[in-house]
Amino acid sequence: MKIKNTPENTLERLIIYLKVLEALEKKNVNFISSEDLAKSCGVNSAQLRKDLSFVGSLGTKGVGYSIKSLKYSLKNFLGRAQEWNLILGGISPLGIFLLQDKTLQKEGFYFLAAFDTKEENIGKIYNGISVYSLDQLSYVVNAIKVDIGVIATEEEPEIFLNAFVEQGVKAILNLSKVPFFVKNSEIKIENFSFSMALTKLSYFLKE
Amino acid sequence: MKIKNTPENTLERLIIYLKVLEALEKKNVNFISSEDLAKSCGVNSAQLRKDLSFVGSLGTKGVGYSIKSLKYSLKNFLGRAQEWNLILGGISPLGIFLLQDKTLQKEGFYFLAAFDTKEENIGKIYNGISVYSLDQLSYVVNAIKVDIGVIATEEEPEIFLNAFVEQGVKAILNLSKVPFFVKNSEIKIENFSFSMALTKLSYFLKE
DNA sequence: AAGTGTGAACTTTTTCACAGCT
């Protein structure tokens, strides 16, 4: 199986399943049926089983799923069995928050360097992570394997986008207000802002 | 027209269109074709026109769209022509960041109160916003119109979820690691975490 | 008996293509 590649919606749900499984594991649940897990994930059981079929044959007929092993398979499938190196673009309050956040490290996402365009920020250190001038990006990218670039500034975010893309960063989390898109399918951009998330809610409330 | 209600994917794209229009407006662009706007939004022009048709007939045949008036229509449709009152659950670094963020206010999202369960945080004030004990939630909800509850704590986020739902908060932005779902279709929950966003990228990179 | 995995049926979403307005 696994001929077709995973649709975006399925991918998003797989991530939800993983998160919910991690929470269940902490409550010492060992086995679960697609019916019960689906309920906790806001989907129906057929959807959940179909989604999981993109990952493999992970359950036991008549029994259900081992939480430990399903979690393991999902982490593997989602690229979360390994660690990833991140760089930050933009010393904003949000950027500083991310550098100091320990929970991302626990999940295998490590900020190794930060970049800014403002002279006064260069050389600062947050949680052991140094802030470099954007000019120094190419040196850093050559010295360490950079997997993901996180853009956390409202002022000229496209400067960081362009620099990251130019230096071969393949995955970008854009947290600025304005979403970006590139034609190059070698590059993946995730756009998120609190404003966009809240707008989904304001639409719902307006009804 | 406007018989069917807007699909989730369309809604998400409409929000993107709005954000991109706001950026274009700043660059003093006045008119744009569906082709050009679509390009900036990472979709094709048929998709864009179909999406906009859920909002209304907003363009001029042979000409394109007025950015000012399209933006106006979208803001209206998305519930962003009005202001919304927010409360925060959880005095975490992320929570404090949100209370202090001025850009949300500029977009019409106002935090009016924050709640925490830890004694030492009660009574603190961030950016003019007071932190109350969660016990006081019902008083606050009775005194002011609360539109959106934002949960920003990793420790027992469900305590805030339950309290918010019980007090009739209809829209919730859950920023904790574990996504929540409720059966009640009167209530809308948006789940977001940096970990989930980064996992989408790790999946892409793993390929 | 219970619950997975999956083709087939159904539903929704996307893309095409063009009539119709400016």
Next chain:
DNA sequence: AGCTGTGAAAAAGTTCACACTT
């Protein structure tokens, strides 16, 4: 001539329902 708005066609995603395994 140019570009929107939209039915109709095509594609994709979801749900059903049941054969099959434990």
